[in-house]
Amino acid sequence: MIKQVQPKMQKIVRYLNPDDQIYYGIVEGGEVLQLTSNFTELINDELKFDGLKFKYKDVKILEPVIPSKIINFGWTYAEHAKETGGKPFLKEPFLFLKPTSSLIPNEGEIILPSSKLTKQVEMEGELALIIGKRGKNIKEEEAMDYIFGCTIFNDVTARDLTKTDPQFTRAKGFDTFGPLGPWIVKGIDPTNLRIVTTLNGKVVQEGNTSQMSFSIPYLVSWISQVMTLEPGDVLATGSPSGSCPMKSGDIVSVEVENIGKLSNYVI
Structure with a gap:
């Protein structure tokens, strides 16, 4: 079952996970709850935890967005x-x-x-x-x-x-x-x-x-x-x-x- 992430004071991070895949996730304590790899999905859908999570120290933090400008x-x-x-x-x-x-x-x-x-x-x-x-x-x-x-x-x-x-x-x-x-x-x-x-x-x-x-x-x-x-x-x-x-x-x-x-x- 997909867990709905509560919308208050969310820290949304873009990162490279241990499998060398780029995703967005929610930072909760010392963990990152994986959400989606697509910014468009991130803003157009409810934030949904896909079931995978990693220790924050085990992922590489990237720029949070790649903007057009x-x-x-x-x-x-x-x-x-x-x-x-x-x-x-x-x-x-x-x-x-x-x-x-x-x-x-x-x-x-x-x-x-x-x-x-x-x-x-x-x-x-x-x-x-x-x-x-x-x-x-x-x-x-x-x-x-x-x-x-x-x-x-x-x-x-x-x-x-x-x-x-x-x-x-x-x-x-x-x-x-x-x-x-x-x-x-x-x-x-x-x-x-x-x-x-x-x-x-x-x-x-x-x-x-x-x-x-x-x-x-x-x-x-x-x-x-x-x-x-x-x-x-x-x-x-x-x-x-x-x-x-x-x-x-x-x-x-x-x-x-x-x-x-x-x-x-x-x-």
Whole structure:
């Protein structure tokens, strides 16, 4: 008999099981309850446990989604805008995209580019939204219905390149510059979550999504006027102040309240 998984505060992880098969599962304690290998099935059906489960330590955690696009909102926190030379109070969101080739999972390695390309790579800890259904011209009052769940994003940035390039594609788009995970959490309110980023255990960024200059429903609605949102798309909502350089050997961790911790090594 298939067990129905209860919908409250679910941690949904994408992983490689011991049989080298990619599945989604629910994290419960130290175990992963296997669900499905297909994100479309995950969002369109009730979450059903297929009878297999593994110890969490025995599976390899992957990026929680492979999106069609990674949409980033910049300067949504006024203090971060000030420290990076941006405009702290914009009339409309500041937008850029990251390639899917930038994605790495929890405990993946952030690879610093050659010093000939950049000499100042920084972290930006953020809340990320995972889109759950296709949407275009979404009404602000209906925007939350399009969010499947929340996860954590680190918008790794070559800060020196943001000051020389006319747009942010190169500074934001290097391979491994998009740590995402470790899982998607359903059933939480994304509008009031504490964000803390640490570098080698020292707090460098701290903020709350309630401090954003644009509301989350507004951001979802606004971007859907520009481009169609597809299931699995990632919307990174911006970073609090405190972004600082990283070097080889560092460990950077981003923790978001009610979600967990995303940790990555710098090499």
